[in-house]
Amino acid sequence: MGRWEPGAAGRLREAALALYAERGYDGTTVADIADRAGVTARTFFRHFADKREVLFAGSEQLEQHMVKALAEAPASATPMKAVAAAVLASSDFFDTIPPGYSRRRQAVISSTPELRERELIKLATLTSALTRALLDRGVEPDVAALAAETGVAVFRVAFGRWIAAPETPEAVPFAAVIRSTLENLAGLTA
Numbered sequence: 001m002g003r004w005e006p007g008a009a010g011r012l013r014e015a016a017l018a019l020y021a022e023r024g025y026d027g028t029t030v031a032d033i034a035d036r037a038g039v040t041a042r043t044f045f046r047h048f049a050d051k052r053e054v055l056f057a058g059s060e061q062l063e064q065h066m067v068k069a070l071a072e073a074p075a076s077a078t079p080m081k082a083v084a085a086a087v088l089a090s091s092d093f094f095d096t097i098p099p100g101y102s103r104r105r106q107a108v109i110s111s112t113p114e115l116r117e118r119e120l121i122k123l124a125t126l127t128s129a130l131t132r133a134l135l136d137r138g139v140e141p142d143v144a145a146l147a148a149e150t151g152v153a154v155f156r157v158a159f160g161r162w163i164a165a166p167e168t169p170e171a172v173p174f175a176a177v178i179r180s181t182l183e184n185l186a187g188l189t190a
Contacts, residue, residue: 008043011038012033012037012039012048013057015037016028017104017108019033019036021104021108025108028051029051030044030051033054055115059126061093063126066087066129067086069085070085070137071133073086075137080151083130083148084182086151087151087158087178090155095174102159102162106159123156127149127151154178161181162174
C-alpha cells in the first residue's frame with residue numbers, strides 16, 4: 001500500500017488497536033503500527049505525535065463540538081441545562097466513529113495506567129473548556145465549575161454504560177444513554 005494513499009490515519013488507528021490488543025500497549029512500537037498499516041514511521045508522525053495520541057486524536061474536535069453546543073444553548077438555559085446540551089451533542093461526534101471502535105479503544109485504555117492517566121487529562125481539559133464556556137455566558141465561577149464537572153461526570157458515566165451494554169455500542173444510541181444518565185442525575189438531586 002502506498003504511503004500517500006488516502007486513509008492513512010484511519011489505517012494507523014486500526015493497526016494500533018489491533019496491535020495493542022495482541023501485544024499490549026507497552027509491547028507495541030510506532031514502527032510496528034506503521035508496518036501493520038502499510039506506511040512508514042515518518043507517515044505515522046505526520047498524523048500523530050506519539051503512540052498514545054493514536055487513541056486520543058479527535059479529542060479536540062469533541063471538545064470544540066461540545067463547547068459550541070453549550071454556547072448555542074438558549075440564553076434562558078440554566079448552567080446545567082447548557083452543559084446537558086453539550087453532553088448530548090457529544091453523541092453526534094460518536095455517531096461518526098466506526099462500529100465497535102469505542103469499545104475496543106476503551107479496553108486498551110483501561111488496561112494501561114499511562115493511557116488511563118492520559119484519558120483523565122483529556123477529561124480535565126474538557127471540564128476546563130466547558131467551565132470557560134459557562135463563564136463566557138456570565139455564570140458565576142463556582143457554579144460554572146460545578147456544572148462543568150457534573151457534565152463531564154455524566155459524560156463519563158454514560159460513555160461507560162454505552163460501551164458496556166451487552167449489545168454493540170452502535171445498537172444502543174449514545175444519546176439515549178446520555179438522556180438516561182441525566183435522568184439518573186435529576187433523580188439524585190430531587
